Amino acid sequence: MKTMFDEMHAQGAAVREHYQAYDRWLRSQPRDMMKDRREEAEMIFRRVGITFAVYGDKDAGEGTERLIPFDLIPRVIPAHEWREMEKGLRQRVNALNRFIHDVYHGQEIIKAGLVPAEQITRNAQFRPEMIGVDVPGGVYSHISGIDIVRAGNADGSGTYYVLEDNLRVPSGVSYMLENRKMMMRLFPELFAQHRIAPVAHYPDLLLETLRSVAPGGVNEPTVVVLTPGMYNSAYFEHAFLAQQMGVELVEGQDLFVKDGFVFMRTTRGPRRVDVIYRRLDDDFLDPLVFRPDTTLGCPGLLSAYRSGNVTLSNAIGTGVADDKSIYPYVPKMIEFYLGEKPILNNVPTYLCRVEEDLKYVLAHLSELVVKEVHGAGGYGMLVGPAATKAEVEDFRKHLLANPSNYIAQPTLSLSTCPTFVDSGIAPRHIDLRPFVLSGKTVQMVPGGLTRVALKEGSLVVNSSQGGGTKDTWVLED
Numbered sequence: 394m395k396t397m398f399d400e401m402h403a404q405g406a407a408v409r410e411h412y413q414a415y416d417r418w419l420r421s422q423p424r425d426m427m428k429d430r431r432e433e434a435e436m437i438f439r440r441v442g443i444t445f446a447v448y449g450d451k452d453a454g455e456g457t458e459r460l461i462p463f464d465l466i467p468r469v470i471p472a473h474e475w476r477e478m479e480k481g482l483r484q485r486v487n488a489l490n491r492f493i494h495d496v497y498h499g500q501e502i503i504k505a506g507l508v509p510a511e512q513i514t515r516n517a518q519f520r521p522e523m524i525g526v527d528v529p530g531g532v533y534s535h536i537s538g539i540d541i542v543r544a545g546n547a548d549g550s551g552t553y554y555v556l557e558d559n560l561r562v563p564s565g566v567s568y569m570l571e572n573r574k575m576m577m578r579l580f581p582e583l584f585a586q587h588r589i590a591p592v593a594h595y596p597d598l599l600l601e602t603l604r605s606v607a608p609g610g611v612n613e614p615t616v617v618v619l620t621p622g623m624y625n626s627a628y629f630e631h632a633f634l635a636q637q638m639g640v641e642l643v644e645g646q647d648l649f650v651k652d653g654f655v656f657m658r659t660t661r662g663p664r665r666v667d668v669i670y671r672r673l674d675d676d677f678l679d680p681l682v683f684r685p686d687t688t689l690g691c692p693g694l695l696s697a698y699r700s701g702n703v704t705l706s707n708a709i710g711t712g713v714a715d716d717k718s719i720y721p722y723v724p725k726m727i728e729f730y731l732g733e734k735p736i737l738n739n740v741p742t743y744l745c746r747v748e749e750d751l752k753y754v755l756a757h758l759s760e761l762v763v764k765e766v767h768g769a770g771g772y773g774m775l776v777g778p779a780a781t782k783a784e785v786e787d788f789r790k791h792l793l794a795n796p797s798n799y800i801a802q803p804t805l806s807l808s809t810c811p812t813f814v815d816s817g818i819a820p821r822h823i824d825l826r827p828f829v830l831s832g833k834t835v836q837m838v839p840g841g842l843t844r845v846a847l848k849e850g851s852l853v854v855n856s857s858q859g860g861g862t863k864d865t866w867v868l869e870d
Contacts, residue, residue, distance in 0.1 A: 398545030398808040399820060400468060411471040411868055414586055419466075427465055427813050430579045434463050437578075443571055443629055461568060462861030463575065464812050468823060468843040475590075475839055475867045478541070478553060478827070481736030482837065484727060486537045486829045489558060489714050491730040493533040496713055497523045507725045516719070517767055518561075518712030520675060522682060526699050529606040530833060533708040536599070536670075537829040538563025538841075541737070543808040551808055554738045556824065558723070560715040561707060562672050565862075566828050567630035569842040570595060570637075572864040588869040590839035595828070596637035598836050599670075603638075605832035606704050607667045614667035616640045617657060619648070621673045621689045631672050645677075650693030655703045668704045675709050717800050718744065718766040740805060746797035754801040755792065758785050761801045762852075763792065776852060778804050807852055810863065812845055822846045824854050825865065840865035 401412045408416045438460050470478075495501055496513055497520075503510045513519055538559035543551040573592050577584055600616065607614035620631035622644055635642035647658050648666065656663040671678065677689040681696075697703045713719065721742040724735045743750040743761075754761060758777055765773035775788040792799055809820035827841035843863040844854035854860040 397806050398543055398549075398551035400543075400808050400810040400823070402811075404549045411469050415467070415469065415583070418583060418586065427818075430465055431463075431813060434465070434575050434579060435460060437575065438463065438571070441571075443568070462847055463572060464821075464845055464847075464861050464863045465576075465579070466811050466813055466818065467576065467864045467866045468810050468825070469866045469868065470840065472868050472870060477736065479837065479839075481553075482539055482827055482829050483835050484731065484733060484736050485539065485555065485558070485723065486534065486831055486835065488723065488727040488730050489537070489560060490531065490533050490831060492726045493560075493708070493711055493714050494528075494531045495730075497526060497710060502726065502729055505729065507729055508719070508722050512718060512722075513713060516713050516716055518675075518710070518716050520710035520713070522695060522699075523708070523710040527701070528708050529608065529704055532606060532831050534560040534711045534714070535602055535606060535706040535708075535831050536563060537831065538565065538826045539829060541825045541827065542740075542805055542823075544805040545808065552738060554740045554805065555723075556740060556805075557717065557720060558715045559826070560711040561674065563826070563828065564627040564630055564672075565826055565842040565844075566595060567633040568862050569828070569840070569865070570633075572842075572862055576864045587866065590867040590869050592838040592840060595838045596634060598830055598838065599634065600638040600640070602830040602832035602836065603668045603670055603704075603706055605834075606706065608701055608704060611667045615657070615665060616668040616670065617643045617648075617666050619643055619645070619669050619671040619673065621677065625672070627672065634670075645688065645690045648691040648694070650691060650697050653697055653700050653702050655691065655694065655697050666703060668706060670706045675712065678705075678709065716766055717764055718746070718797075720800070740802045743801040745792060745799040745801060750801075751792075751796050754799075755789065758789060758792075760804060762804050763788065763799055763801045765798055766800060767798075776804065779850070779852070804852070807846075807854075810843075810845065812847070812861075812863075814847065819849070821849070822852050822854065823863070839867035 401409060403409050492502065502508050540556040541553055542556050543553050545551050569592060603616045604614050617640055618631055618635040620628060620642055632642055641657065643657060649656055655666045657666050673689055676683045677687045679690050679692060679694040680687050681692050698705055721739065721744060724739055727733055727735045743754050745751045745754055761777045763775040777785065807822040807824060810823045811818050812821040823843050823845045825841050825843050827837055830836045843865045845861045845863055846852060846854045847859060847861045
């Protein structure tokens with residue numbers, strides 16, 4: 394698992410076949426061209442307002458907005474690799490949706506002894522309010538962001554692993570779309586030389602998916618995007634997707650519930666809302682049921698939802714399936730619900746609530762990655778090999794105080810991709826977040842968002858931790 398895999402270069406520095414045309418083009422470019430193009434990209438991104446809010450950033454100040462660094466060298470995936478990955482993604486998301494339905498209905502997987510009951514009922518993301526609630530088509534996670542990494546093998550090959558499943562309000566797809574637009578603007582000749590699968594139709598697929606899960610009997614559903622507001626870190630994406638789909642961007646105060654239905658306030662009077670693509674967490678959706686102090690949601694929303702008069706995408710309670718303590722059970726879910734072997738691998742995972750696993754983790758802290766089960770954005774984790782002795786010992790105290798709050802995994806040597814940095818072109822670690830859309834059918838655009846750890850040697854790709862992004866090319870031949 395510790396052998397390095399470079400996406401562009403095979404062993405002996407030979408350029409992999411699917412990168413050869415790009416490599417020839419890159420070698421023929423003037424030395425300063427990439428630097429000039431990077432400056433142009435930054436100027437355009439800043440002008441368009443493609444920013445990401447970072448909270449509590451010591452260097453940038455509280456709640457500072459900054460550009461997510463964009464790298465000019467694409468991550469290229471050959472067609473045959475994508476076909477296999479796509480099959481694995483469809484399988485995994487299908488099983489996860491079946492699991493969420495089961496959790497809130499028959500709980501057959503618990504009865505079968507495959508998932509401990511307390512892992513669900515004591516899970517902070519489990520919503521008892523959803524027990525027995527039927528959702529259109531049995532689909533709970535309509536938009537899933539599945540994080541995939543590749544690790545090197547001793548024979549020089551690489552293996553894809555699913556690192557985590559994001560089933561609540563996965564973000565980042567706007568950067569995937571804007572990165573492609575930027576590459577086509579800066580390097581049009583590359584798109585003439587390569588057959589690259591398009592991604593620009595994602596908003597059309599998203600709208601199609603959302604409309605397909607509208608309540609029964611609604612022929613022309615009204616879809617809205619619900620945002621917490623302009624101070625949210627992903628507000629650019631909320632506004633972008635609403636604009637791209639041609640639907641209204643609303644805040645909680647723009648909605649109200651009457652006679653069991655949800656309405657939107659407009660200048661022409663109330664208009665019924667059928668599908669809400671919500672970009673805020675469960676806790677903030679309805680102050681009558683969840684957090685009473687929130688002003689971000691809409692009072693009475695859950696009642697309208699339970700009555701089947703409005704669809705929420707993603708459904709309330711999906712977080713029970715993307716909790717890191719549930720992740721190790723996904724291969725069993727695939728076998729249990731689908732009767733199939735998993736196509737995509739899980740990373741081997743230690744559950745610190747299990748005494749034997751905890752002993753191993755405590756003895757090997759400096760070698761492992763330890764994560765909070767509810768953590769996100771690269772926070773609340775220990776990367777053992779990159780941590781100081783003091784950091785390891787400090788984390789040990791947290792782990793001993795609340796072992797069930799943590800999982801641990803081997804430190805995968807994430808694959809690298811050539812990246813344009815200040816010193817020139819150098820390898821940097823990457824991951825991939827494809828976006829899977831589930832409605833009446835399962836659809837996705839080829840590729841996804843490639844995130845890159847810009848600090849040399851860093852394995853943390855999260856934007857909140859200083860990571861950047863790349864365009865992802867899936868070749869069509």
